[in-house]
Amino acid sequence: MSFEKLNLSEPIQRALKSEGYTNPTPIQAKSIPILLDHKDLLGCAQTGTGKTAAFAIPIIQSILNNPSSPGRQKRIRALVLCPTRELAAQIDKSFTVYGRYTNIKSTVIFGGVPQRPQQEILKQGVDILTATPGRLLDLIGQGLISLDKLEWFVLDEADLMLDMGFIPDIKRIIAHLPSKRQSVFLSATMPPDAVKLASTILHKPVSVDVTEQISSADDINQSIFFVNKPDKGALLIDVLNHNNIDNALVFTRTKHGADKVARSLNKAGIQSQAIHGNKTQNSRTKALGDFKSRRTRVLVATDIAARGIDVSGLQMVINYELPNVAEMYVHRIGRTGRAGAGGTALSFCDTLEKPHLAEIHKLLAKKIPVATDFKSINQVNSQLSQIKTPLNQLNNMKTGKVKFFNREKGFGFIKDDESGQDYFVHKNGLVDHIKDGDEVSYELEKGPKGMNAVKVKVKNR
Numbered sequence: 318m319s320f321e322k323l324n325l326s327e328p329i330q331r332a333l334k335s336e337g338y339t340n341p342t343p344i345q346a347k348s349i350p351i352l353l354d355h356k357d358l359l360g361c362a363q364t365g366t367g368k369t370a371a372f373a374i375p376i377i378q379s380i381l382n383n384p385s386s387p388g389r390q391k392r393i394r395a396l397v398l399c400p401t402r403e404l405a406a407q408i409d410k411s412f413t414v415y416g417r418y419t420n421i422k423s424t425v426i427f428g429g430v431p432q433r434p435q436q437e438i439l440k441q442g443v444d445i446l447t448a449t450p451g452r453l454l455d456l457i458g459q460g461l462i463s464l465d466k467l468e469w470f471v472l473d474e475a476d477l478m479l480d481m482g483f484i485p486d487i488k489r490i491i492a493h494l495p496s497k498r499q500s501v502f503l504s505a506t507m508p509p510d511a512v513k514l515a516s517t518i519l520h521k522p523v524s525v526d527v528t529e530q531i532s533s534a535d536d537i538n539q540s541i542f543f544v545n546k547p548d549k550g551a552l553l554i555d556v557l558n559h560n561n562i563d564n565a566l567v568f569t570r571t572k573h574g575a576d577k578v579a580r581s582l583n584k585a586g587i588q589s590q591a592i593h594g595n596k597t598q599n600s601r602t603k604a605l606g607d608f609k610s611r612r613t614r615v616l617v618a619t620d621i622a623a624r625g626i627d628v629s630g631l632q633m634v635i636n637y638e639l640p641n642v643a644e645m646y647v648h649r650i651g652r653t654g655r656a657g658a659g660g661t662a663l664s665f666c667d668t669l670e671k672p673h674l675a676e677i678h679k680l681l682a683k684k685i686p687v688a689t690d691f692k693s694i695n696q697v698n699s700q701l702s703q704i705k706t707p708l709n710q711l712n713n714m715k716t717g718k719v720k721f722f723n724r725e726k727g728f729g730f731i732k733d734d735e736s737g738q739d740y741f742v743h744k745n746g747l748v749d750h751i752k753d754g755d756e757v758s759y760e761l762e763k764g765p766k767g768m769n770a771v772k773v774k775v776k777n778r
């Protein structure tokens with residue numbers, strides 16, 4: 318199915334085209350027609366499925382169908398409520414992007430930053446408001462926001478909102494909404510509490526569920542390391558240093574843990590920043606911005622701070638600690654492999670975490686394979702670091718011919734052009750795929766059993 322079949326207005330189609338979207342994702346294909354048909358929606362979908370556009374596009378379309386009178390002060394016609402500041406900013410950005418060829422105005426409000434600039438924008442009039450609960454209630458309480466002309470209400474990431482204790486706030490907000498409205502309730506999981514809350518918000522909703530497709534996470538290459546807890550730090554550095562990883566999102570369970578990991582990565586020369594609830598909003602925004610623009614290579618995050626974060630082209634998610642709630646594993650690894658693109662997820666599991674792993678396997682209905690390649694490189698390198706190699710033996714670019722390489726076993730030999738000597742090569746030392754007879758360039762690095770060929774690249778490729 319293409320977006321053209323959805324009968325969207327030309328400015329929306331143009332915006333989607335400029336974003337490079339050709340086909341709707343499953344949640345979009347299912348939800349957009351339901352919402353355009355003025356029905357309420359109960360959607361089970363996580364970030365990464367394209368759920369934001371699934372509600373943003375119909376909202377923009379409905380405002381275009383029934384535009385506000387020109388010259389009159391705009392009133393808030395759509396409210397999107399979500400749990401975190403990062404997510405709120407991201408949703409608002411989506412409205413800006415999809416509505417860029419319209420004169421629809423959207424804005425975002427959240428706590429932790431001064432109220433004044435938000436207030437000024439609201440005063441000028443907006444059509445669409447994205448908010449986190451606390452700041453919204455503050456501004457409603459101060460008489461700075463009125464929701465009496467509201468037509469759309471979206472509650473996003475409802476399960477996380479429940480986990481974060483937002484229920485009383487949500488109830489207070491709902492009391493301010495007109496009863497005649499169209500509502501959307503989105504949640505990555507549907508525990509009984511979420512279903513109960515949904516029933517108080519929605520009127521005869523149509524249900525859409527796209528979690529199955531995600532929980533199998535087929536597009537994501539997942540693997541697991543069994544590692545002792547004290548060795549996790551060294552393993553992380555090793556994995557990041559030896560596997561051509563340009564950017565990675567690392568998850569820890571605690572805020573303190575996130576800081577500790579970020580510090581040790583920086584010490585090892587790997588630029589990283591931590592993001593969690595104890596950081597000021599400015600430092601959270603900066604950390605995320607630096608990561609998105611690739612100024613930092615690694616972002617270390619706790620679950621709550623990272624939920625909903627969308628970083629395009631995120632290469633790898635690393636679970637430094639396994640989450641104690643299995644669903645969270647799916648949320649975490651969903652940061653990579655967005656909207657169908659492939660990605661990699663590695664998890665570090667120590668003995669105490671094995672019960673969590675069992676729960677994750679149950680949820681996925683399959684076992685995550687063990688990351689043997691990475692493990693071996695870790696062992697090799699921990700030994701390597703103990704061997705003093707003269708500098709002139711390192712980083713010395715050489716050329717040779719692949720004599721033999723066994724893909725299945727993942728190792729082989731390269732015959733050096735100059736000396737005619739054979740050098741051992743492991744697949745972790747490869748930049749390109751190689752096969753027997755390839756002309757290659759490579760560097761030599763001292764391994765426990767002699768010199769190894771690393772950073773092997775096929776010539777002229």
Ligand code: AMP
Pocket residue numbers: 337338339340341342345363364365366367368369370627629655656
């Ligand atoms: P979301 O689940 O809303 O956070 O979206 C995940 C990512 O998918 C975002 O980076 C979107 O820009 C992208 N996306 C959403 N819809 C589409 C689509 N139809 N085609 C390609 N990318 C999309």
